[in-house]
Amino acid sequence: MSGIVPVILCGGSGTRLWPRSRAAKPKPFLPLVGESTLFEATLLRCADSAQFAPPLVVAGAAHLAHVESQAPTARVIVEPEAKNTAAAIALAALRLPGDAVMLVCPSDHHIADCEAFARAAAAAADLAREGWLVAFGIAAKSPETGFGYIKRGEALDGGYRVERFVEKPDLATAESFLAEGGYSWNGGLFAFRADTYLEELETHRPALAQAVREAVEKGREDDARFHPDAAAFARIEGESVDYAVMEETSRAAMVPADMGWSDIGNWPALRDARGADADGNVVHGPAELVDCRNVMVESDGPRVSVIGLDDVVIVVDGGEVLVTTAAGAQKVGKLSGAVNQ
Structure with missing residues (x-):
C-alpha cells in the first residue's frame, strides 16, 4: 500500500501576527512554537516513511525562497497567484x-x-480509500x-459521516454546540483520493476544475518545481475547499x-500554544512583569517592563511596536502597518 501524500499548503500573508509575521515572511516560516x-x-x-510518501508543497512565488530554504528536497507547485x-x-x-491519498495540511x-x-x-x-472526502x-x-x-x-468504520458543516457561529450558538455535543472544530485538514476530489470538484465547480486542468x-517543470500556466489559472474564481x-x-x-491543535490565528492563540507561567504570562525576549496576569511579551531586542496589566499583548519587532488587549488582537490585521508590510 502506497504512503499517504502530504499536500502542504503555503499561503496567506500572516497579518494577524503582525509585526512578527509580515507579508515578506509570514507565520509558516517563523519559529513561533519551539525551535x-x-x-x-x-x-x-509527516516524516515517517512507513506511513507517509514524500510531501508535495503548494506555494506562491513570493514564498518559494522560504520553502526551498527550509525544505530543499521538496517538490513544489508554484501558484501563479x-x-x-x-x-x-x-x-x-x-x-x-x-x-x-492526499493529506491536505495547512x-x-x-x-x-x-x-x-x-x-x-x-x-x-482508510476512509479516503473507500471513496470518502474526510475532514479532521x-x-x-x-x-x-x-x-x-x-x-x-452516523458512525463509519474509523469515523463518522458529516451531518453538516456550520460557518463561524456567534457565541451563544457556539456555547450550545459544546453543550449539545457531537460538534467539532473544522481545522482545515482533509484526506481524500486525488481522483475522488477531482470528480467532486468537476461536479460542483466545473469551471474551476476545467481552468485548473x-x-x-x-x-x-523546472527541476523540482512545477509552474502551472498563469493565463489559465487567472480565470479561476477563488474559493475555499470547504465551500467548493x-x-x-x-x-x-x-x-x-484530539491532538493539541491550534491555528495560531492571533496573538492570544500563540500565547496559549506556547504554555504560560503560573500567572498565565508568556515572555519571549528581555522583559520584566510585575503583578501581571495573562500578559504576553515578545521582543526582538528592547527590554519591555509591564506592571499591573491583565490580558495584554506587547510585541516589539523590527522597529515596530504593538500593544493590544487580548480581545483586540482579533483586529491586528486591520492595522495599516500589517496590511502594507
Missing part, C-alpha cells in the same frame, strides 16, 4: 496518481500531539467563534482528532 518553524514542524509530522484552497488542492491532485498550524495526528491521518486515509474534526475545547464547526452523523496541462467541495459533496466524512 522549528511551523512549516518545518508540519513536514516533520493566490486562488484559495480549492484550486491549490486541485493543482496537487492533478500532479498525483488518481489513487493517491503549513501554519501547531499540533502538540504528533502521535494523535498520525493516528487520525491513518484513520482518515478537532476536539472543541471552548466555544470559539472564529472557527467553523462539523456536526458528526488547463493550467496543469499547459504548465512547465466539502459542503457540497454527499461523501463527506470526518475523523475525530
Whole structure:
C-alpha cells in the first residue's frame, strides 16, 4: 500500500501576527512554537516513511525562497497567484496518481500531539480509500467563534459521516454546540483520493476544475518545481475547499482528532500554544512583569517592563511596536502597518 501524500499548503500573508509575521515572511516560516518553524514542524509530522510518501508543497512565488530554504528536497507547485484552497488542492491532485491519498495540511498550524495526528491521518486515509472526502474534526475545547464547526452523523468504520458543516457561529450558538455535543472544530485538514476530489470538484465547480486542468496541462517543470500556466489559472474564481467541495459533496466524512491543535490565528492563540507561567504570562525576549496576569511579551531586542496589566499583548519587532488587549488582537490585521508590510 502506497504512503499517504502530504499536500502542504503555503499561503496567506500572516497579518494577524503582525509585526512578527509580515507579508515578506509570514507565520509558516517563523519559529513561533519551539525551535522549528511551523512549516518545518508540519513536514516533520509527516516524516515517517512507513506511513507517509514524500510531501508535495503548494506555494506562491513570493514564498518559494522560504520553502526551498527550509525544505530543499521538496517538490513544489508554484501558484501563479493566490486562488484559495480549492484550486491549490486541485493543482496537487492533478500532479498525483488518481489513487493517491492526499493529506491536505495547512503549513501554519501547531499540533502538540504528533502521535494523535498520525493516528487520525491513518484513520482518515482508510476512509479516503473507500471513496470518502474526510475532514479532521478537532476536539472543541471552548466555544470559539472564529472557527467553523462539523456536526458528526452516523458512525463509519474509523469515523463518522458529516451531518453538516456550520460557518463561524456567534457565541451563544457556539456555547450550545459544546453543550449539545457531537460538534467539532473544522481545522482545515482533509484526506481524500486525488481522483475522488477531482470528480467532486468537476461536479460542483466545473469551471474551476476545467481552468485548473488547463493550467496543469499547459504548465512547465523546472527541476523540482512545477509552474502551472498563469493565463489559465487567472480565470479561476477563488474559493475555499470547504465551500467548493466539502459542503457540497454527499461523501463527506470526518475523523475525530484530539491532538493539541491550534491555528495560531492571533496573538492570544500563540500565547496559549506556547504554555504560560503560573500567572498565565508568556515572555519571549528581555522583559520584566510585575503583578501581571495573562500578559504576553515578545521582543526582538528592547527590554519591555509591564506592571499591573491583565490580558495584554506587547510585541516589539523590527522597529515596530504593538500593544493590544487580548480581545483586540482579533483586529491586528486591520492595522495599516500589517496590511502594507
